[in-house]
Amino acid sequence: MLAPIWPLLIGMAAGLFPAGDTPVRQDAAPSETRPADEAAASTFRNVDGRALTLSPWGPGKWVATVVGGTLAGRQTDDTLQDLGFRSTLRGAGGHDTYYVVDPGTTVMERADQGTDTVFAYRDYRLPANVEHVIGAGNGYAYVGNALENLVISRGTRNAIAGGRGNDVLVDESPSTTRFVFGAGDGRDVVFGFTARGPGFDLIRLDGYGYRDFSDVRRRMAQAGRDVVIHHPNGDRVVIKDMQMTSLSAANFLLPIDLSHYRVTFREEFDTLSLVDPTTGAGLWKTQYASGSQDSIWTGYSSRTLAPNEELQLYVDPQLTGKGNRALGLNPFRISDGTLRIRGERTPEAVKPILWDYAYTSGLLTTQTSFAQTYGYFEIRARLPSGQGVWPAFWLLPTEPNGISELDVFEQLGGTTIHQTAHSGTTSAPVRAGFATQVATATSYFHTYGVLWTAQTVTWYIDGVASAAMATPPDMHQPMYMLVNLAIGGSWGGNPGPDFVGADFLVDYVRVYAPNGTAPSPSAAPR
Missing domain, CATH: 2.150.10 (Alkaline Protease, subunit P, domain 1)
Structure with a gap:
């Protein structure tokens, strides 16, 4: 869930204009200039023979x-x-x-x-x-x-x-x-x-x-x-x-064919099994593998991603914060086979105990319970809407190697679904990201999946492939799953003053592995 650096491919121009509808004329042409004949050059005919031409x-x-x-x-x-x-x-x-x-x-x-x-x-x-x-x-x-x-x-x-x-x-x-x-x-x-x-x-x-x-x-x-x-x-x-x-x-x-695959992980959220930090028993861990796991002074470091400038602290019912008693904060609710992860403002009474984080939310990972090399990973979810929300379903290697990460999906409160592969090292990162529009992402449940093989990575939305690429060279070891709802951050921006809370609804998480030999969904043409 690394925050991408989106380039602004357009230069700044000087000049001011007063408030209202009266702009100031700019004598200098914009930095993205077009030659005088570009409109004519960019003329194409549609199926009816009608010429479609860029504006001059x-x-x-x-x-x-x-x-x-x-x-x-x-x-x-x-x-x-x-x-x-x-x-x-x-x-x-x-x-x-x-x-x-x-x-x-x-x-x-x-x-x-x-x-x-x-x-x-x-x-x-x-x-x-x-x-x-x-x-x-x-x-x-x-x-x-x-x-x-x-x-x-x-x-x-x-x-x-x-x-x-x-x-x-x-x-x-x-x-x-x-x-x-x-x-x-x-x-x-x-x-x-x-x-x-x-x-x-x-x-x-x-x-x-x-x-x-x-x-x-x-x-x-x-x-x-x-x-x-x-x-x-x-x-x-x-x-x-x-x-x-x-x-x-x-x-x-095209649509995915799972006839050659078997289910290796199935979470239908009829109940929720959280890892007990005292025994290690349970399915879903509520902290990152990195950072302090139990210190009352630095415990926040495993419960947020500070480099992303996120504003939330991931909590669970047993979290004590800087105190010595469980605060009972629970961002997770199960109802009719659906998990709700709630991101909301931190209660003022406990904010000092939670290192003054403005928001609480939830993170679930299978770091201590499940990992797999290759296969199909899928979530069915309804995503939150509005400024400042950042839900994600992603994979990390069990043995960290640089910045290897596979984002099944990320969303920033709107209709754009981002699906990304991160590889390389911190000093030489390699990122391949794809965006797809899903008009009803915040109003209906959809499935988001990735089929990861030794040769290719293919993303899916509602069972139909949405993007594909060659598997990065450092993405050939077991990976575990993460499901989370971040609030704020350097990528999508922070919530406005009227933000009360947001819900990330998850119907299921399922994983499949090849049953014998499964065909690769796509390969580079030769």
Whole structure:
């Protein structure tokens, strides 16, 4: 659960603007400049032959330099930037271009007000009345709307999806891009798909009922220089400049097949067995393996991740804090086969005993009870919503080796699911992260899993693969599981003043191991 360092790939520009809707004109062009002919160069035709073109670079350039301000465009072709400050960017009658860095920035456009484009440096879903999005960040998800969208990935390891219109999806990056299509998304066209070699691309097909690659291949046809996938419901995907013989199972993120696996761990949360620190008996430990396990002065060090600047202390009913009596704080509740992990404000009466931590929450690990090398690890959960919450399900090696860590999922209170592999050393870290949008992550239960083999790591959401990569060289030893709800931190930010508490609901945790020889779900094409 290392906090990733998200690069801001856009420079700061000088200038101020007063409060309200009156921006100050910036004479200098933004640092992310586009050549005059880029709009013409970035023109693609959708399945109906309609040209989808980026908005032109206009004469008006407006930059937000304070938090919470509003930038209002004019009737010309304007460029509006938040430059990392939470802002409202409001277009007018021209063909407008927006640069969005801050997660709290809102873009507003009315219908029939030109063709508009968003350059996004974080996860982004196009708002109403905005036509196109360019994914300029790394490891994010970019999603269209109901219009005919042009969705372009220029960053690394991004996921792109069109939405309900007849869209065009383009990969202009050198790394693996995930193209996501769902039943009802219409007829979409893909440009720049790489089927083989380094940085080969992936396609995820949701809701079509495909069980394996043979099902998909039966729906494929060669149409001149292109491959067309005719889905059973009438949706269509056209992969430009592609031969059917170049595509393989490795290019498709498909449902997991566990017929060759057996269950090795099953926690249904009918009861909760916590490790007794005096005897070591029990299933779930409530502290990290690192840090002091029992000192009244430094006991907090195994109950939070200070490098992440988290605000919570992980507690359990037997924790004494700096005192000598159990405080009876219990963040865990079992009801109807569901575990609730509650993160909330620390009661004022016990805050001095708990090293003045502002929040309490819960952590469960199998460090002393269960570990496994390779296999499928899955949790079914409903995630909390709002600023400052950070639930996770992740794996750590039983014998620490550098920073090896496998995050089955992390979430920061919204609809973006982050799935990540950390490897290497502290001085030379290697991180591969993937983001996927799950619109109902906070309102419904979903499954989040990872299939870890000697060759590949493949993540799953609701039983369908969401991302895949080669297994890191230092990820070949037993790993144990952790389930936790952090509060605050340097990645997702801290809760607001109105925060009372949040619940992370877990239906089950299950682990599977190969039963004999199990096929790898994906491998690098050759």
